Amino acid sequence: MTRMAPKSKGFSTSKPQQRMAVIGGGIMGAMTAAHLVEQGVSVTVYDPNPMGTGPGASVDTGRSFRVHYGEDQALIQMAARSRNLWMGWEQKLGRPLLHTTGKLLIEEPGDRHALDSWRTLRGLGLRADRMSQGAVLEEWPGLHTGAATVDRLGGVLDPVVILQGLHVWLASNGVEFRGEALEVSSDSVDCAGTKTEFDRVILTAGAWTQRWVDVTMEVTRQELVYFDASALGDRLRRLPVFSHMESGFYAIPTVKDGRIKVANHHPGVLGHPDGDARRVSADFEKEARQFLGRYIPELAEADVARRYVCFYSGTADRDFILDRTPDGLVVGAGFSGHGFKFAPLIGRVLAQLALGLDPEVDLERFSMRRPALRGERTKLAV
């Protein structure tokens, strides 16, 4: 847990307020800034784009939330903790942020991952079910996934609502927003020719991280197709996020725009958000349509409402990088296509690193020097 500085009696020990800079105002930067503010730090966030806009990975209509991670109890517990923190942010921002629908894993015969997920979640006292084809259809008419494992804590987070809400909250709590950072060190930032000194700098620049630090991660192009699902009427509201482990395809229903986003979790080809035309190939669109049509046949001919390309910052083992460089720059990167759900917890951990407090999560597996970063790519459950 967070260690707070002990309060002394008798005379004032008030120290000058610490000043810290966060580079990158995506979800990780926003949540880090928020926790620093809550600890009484004066924070400046640098980003060339207003929060909730721009080419970063945090801007989209829906991000899947789930706690199932096979047998990986540490990630499951981090996800469950993050869920509680999201609930806290719903209170602070005064609006719903997580639409709990359940997260369904389509089961293959003899599927270890689904079984491991179910067993581990149940063992930890978290809600999960194994369902027959009939039970799935009864709960979600029109969803023909066959037998499935359902993580009942899963659902959909709305990144735009979250980032816009955080922007207002941060601004009203005194956070200053500045543009593009040019030079960045552990205690200074150069922006538009002005160098500003800070007690600590935190780098949460997503796909742009390698501009300043040599972290081992790959930026890959991920194609997204948003299908018009308005034909489902009110059934869309209750539809779970669903995914297929082996192929990597997944579907995220987003009620507010009446769509289902289909994408593939396996890392795509190398790329970078700067300068990418964000065009989706006809082949990918065809595969996405086949995936959707296989499980929701009545959407087999649905119109495509939007096509987009987003970029994963992926590590070989799909674990994050939460660490400090030898000279003290705090780095949060490599979120590998599954970081959004953990953002409130990651923000706390990065703030704890910046403040010199014991982080509430064991950070050994998230070290920027771990050997696994140079190993073979791992395939992670979607």
Ligand SMILES: Cc1cc2nc3c(=O)[nH]c(=O)nc-3n(C[C@H](O)[C@H](O)[C@H](O)COP(=O)(O)OP(=O)(O)OC[C@H]3O[C@@H](n4cnc5c(N)ncnc54)[C@H](O)[C@@H]3O)c2cc1C
């Ligand atoms: C297609 C896709 C699907 C995903 N699906 C899921 C999901 O379903 N569930 C889940 O949990 N996670 C998911 N993720 C992962 C999650 O969205 C990311 O892990 C998360 O958004 C990363 O946030 P970030 O703040 O690290 O990076 P970003 O959001 O990319 O933020 C980095 C910021 O740095 C800024 N920046 C760039 N250059 C500079 C500069 N010079 N100075 C200052 N700022 C700069 C950029 O403008 C940007 O705002 C998905 C990611 C993608 C791409």
